[in-house]
Amino acid sequence: MDGVSFDAYAGEMVAITGPSGSGKTTLLNIIGCLDNPTSGALHVGDKSIFGGRRELSERELTRIRREMFGYVFQKFYLIPTLTVEENIMLPGAFYKAPGAKAVYEVMKMLCIERRLRHLPGELSGGEMQRVAVARALINGPKVILADEPTGNLDSRRTDEIRGILRDLTRQGITVVMVTHNLELAHSADRRLEIRDGKVHAA
Amino acid sequence: MNVYSIAYKNLLRKKTRTALTAGGIALSAWVLATLLGFNRGYQQGLNRDIDQMGFQVLLTAKGCPYEAATLMLKGGTGLRYMSEDVVKTVFKNPEVEKVTAMLMQGVFDPNKGENGAISAYLGVDAETFPAMKPYFEFKQGSWFTDNNAYDAVMGYEAAELEQREAGDKLLIPGIAKEIRVVGVLKRTGTQDDGTIFLPITTVQKLFKKEGKLTGLGIKVKKDADIAALENRLYDLPDVQVVSMAQVKSTIMNLVNSARVIVLGIAGIAIIIAMAGVINTILMSVLERYAEIGIIKSMGAMPLDIFKMIWMETALLCGFGGAFGIGLAFLTARLSEAAVRYFLPYAPNGALVALDPGITGFAFLLIVTGGLLSGVYPAWRAARVRPLDAIRSEGE
Numbered sequence A: 001m002d003g004v005s006f007d008a009y010a011g012e013m014v015a016i017t018g019p020s021g022s023g024k025t026t027l028l029n030i031i032g033c034l035d036n037p038t039s040g041a042l043h044v045g046d047k048s049i050f051g052g053r054r055e056l057s058e059r060e061l062t063r064i065r066r067e068m069f070g071y072v073f074q075k076f077y078l079i080p081t082l083t084v085e086e087n088i089m090l091p092g093a094f095y096k097a098p099g100a101k102a103v104y105e106v107m108k109m110l111c112i113e114r115r116l117r118h119l120p121g122e123l124s125g126g127e128m129q130r131v132a133v134a135r136a137l138i139n140g141p142k143v144i145l146a147d148e149p150t151g152n153l154d155s156r157r158t159d160e161i162r163g164i165l166r167d168l169t170r171q172g173i174t175v176v177m178v179t180h181n182l183e184l185a186h187s188a189d190r191r192l193e194i195r196d197g198k199v200h201a202a
Numbered sequence B: 001m002n003v004y005s006i007a008y009k010n011l012l013r014k015k016t017r018t019a020l021t022a023g024g025i026a027l028s029a030w031v032l033a034t035l036l037g038f039n040r041g042y043q044q045g046l047n048r049d050i051d052q053m054g055f056q057v058l059l060t061a062k063g064c065p066y067e068a069a070t071l072m073l074k075g076g077t078g079l080r081y082m083s084e085d086v087v088k089t090v091f092k093n094p095e096v097e098k099v100t101a102m103l104m105q106g107v108f109d110p111n112k113g114e115n116g117a118i119s120a121y122l123g124v125d126a127e128t129f130p131a132m133k134p135y136f137e138f139k140q141g142s143w144f145t146d147n148n149a150y151d152a153v154m155g156y157e158a159a160e161l162e163q164r165e166a167g168d169k170l171l172i173p174g175i176a177k178e179i180r181v182v183g184v185l186k187r188t189g190t191q192d193d194g195t196i197f198l199p200i201t202t203v204q205k206l207f208k209k210e211g212k213l214t215g216l217g218i219k220v221k222k223d224a225d226i227a228a229l230e231n232r233l234y235d236l237p238d239v240q241v242v243s244m245a246q247v248k249s250t251i252m253n254l255v256n257s258a259r260v261i262v263l264g265i266a267g268i269a270i271i272i273a274m275a276g277v278i279n280t281i282l283m284s285v286l287e288r289y290a291e292i293g294i295i296k297s298m299g300a301m302p303l304d305i306f307k308m309i310w311m312e313t314a315l316l317c318g319f320g321g322a323f324g325i326g327l328a329f330l331t332a333r334l335s336e337a338a339v340r341y342f343l344p345y346a347p348n349g350a351l352v353a354l355d356p357g358i359t360g361f362a363f364l365l366i367v368t369g370g371l372l373s374g375v376y377p378a379w380r381a382a383r384v385r386p387l388d389a390i391r392s393e394g395e
Helices: A024-031 A058-068 A084-093 A100-109 A125-137 A153-170 A181-184 B003-011 B017-052 B068-074 B086-091 B127-133 B156-162 B199-206 B228-236 B243-287 B291-298 B302-330 B330-341 B356-382 B386-394
Strands: A013-017 A042-044 A047-050 A069-073 A143-145 A174-177 A189-196 A198-201 B055-060 B096-107 B116-126 B138-141 B151-154 B169-173 B178-185 B195-199 B215-220 B239-243
Touching: A013 A024, A013 A181, A013 B239, A024 A143, A024 A174, A047 B086, A058 A069, A069 A125, A069 B291, A084 A125, A084 B003, A100 A125, A125 A143, A125 A153, A153 A174, A153 A181, A174 B356, B003 B302, B017 B243, B017 B302, B017 B330, B017 B356, B055 B178, B055 B228, B086 B096, B086 B199, B086 B215, B096 B127, B096 B156, B096 B199, B116 B199, B127 B215, B151 B156, B195 B199, B215 B228, B239 B243, B243 B291, B243 B302, B243 B356, B291 B302, B291 B386, B302 B330, B302 B356
Parallel strands: A013 A174, A013 A189, A069 A143, A143 A174, B116 B195, B151 B178
Antiparallel strands: A042 A047, A189 A198, B055 B215, B055 B239, B096 B116, B096 B215, B138 B178, B151 B195, B169 B178
């Protein structure tokens, strides 16, 4: 990345687009504390994450991630041996265990409450992505980071996910997503185009 | 939803692989438990056989190989004879409480078993021998009282084999004399079960060994100095002193040495099984590289991942170990039969003695080995960086 700087506000959906290799995913990974930047600062709410003199350790990054961010990936990454309910509760095994009511409410919001006991292998692509979104929401993150969330979905499922992400912003959650899908990018509140590590449009 | 349930479900991903690895652990647990149980059972059986002989010192004729004691223990035939006069000589020792003279004879009976076998006839003194064996109980009848009578008391298994009861007649192959069965003993779990007891004088007459003995059992007084008695007995001409304490001690030393070998064999089996565990869990970690990275991205600390993977090895070894030990219990009698077939001497009673101590030790060893095996794969998994894992999946 080269001089990338932007702000995203609570309840805002920001789409990051650009050609392959431009640095979109790198930017997302730095925002999501999956990687340390070589320089620069990151602030989430009133918390300053990067910007100090030293690199943050893996433990420190993990602590920040679990409190602030939820992740949605193109390939869903659901655990195949866990049921839908268990996949959603998975982050709670390592942090705050969500109550059954909270899990059910998230599932109902994403219209997957009837698939509670199903395994990922029994779900459609759209359903799997809904489960992934539910899992990302279960710890009450401030920011959802989505890397090509509709990359493996058809147009109908893409529209469903777009609607879900928009619903999240209405709840005050910031959504930052990387996408090649121009329709999805246009539905965002703001669009950043990254080329050769630089922001070309905002 | 916790680390343990995740670990359990991870093992179910590749059921065949998990089953095969657990099977290897089960086999090593089975080997360990069975070998330790055999070591214990053999030791207990031997102690029981020796303690139930009823006397602490045995005299046999000089020139008998050491294993004559084993033959005596087994109820086998003595190879040499000694004079009856030795009885009076031995009784002069102040440490001696009782003596009992014995004359063992073996006769090949072609009708016994499939290809014939040796039948053991032990001539004993009607008065002194029963006093040495107070734990003998009769299923039928009682001891003979006359040392000249043609009466017999049969051990439990001898009576079963010959299909005899008290009051029946018994024929000794090659000897034209009917013997009357006056008693049948209850099972003792010793070599006496296979022995036919007759009055010693009768045996001397039947086998033309008048004035001869094959053994003299000596019971010493309580708190007597057995070593001093044995030293004096060593000076007797033409006799050999077999101290049951020495026999026991020597055989125990051999058994203890065997234990080292046993544990070595079991240790090798465990090491091989643990290598299988390392391979299985490591393969599983490498297959789930991206998934582990995702779990870390969700907030799992390195220690959480370590615990999850480590728990998988603990569960694998726990299930495998428990199954193997259960198998050891189920196959104990089969293992015993195999051992009896191959060993020249095996004490009576249970040869494979499994108890909570042995099974607990075996289980603990297996699980400890498993936990040690799991350290490296768990450490590898804990070190996975989420970003590297996600990138590797994307490539």
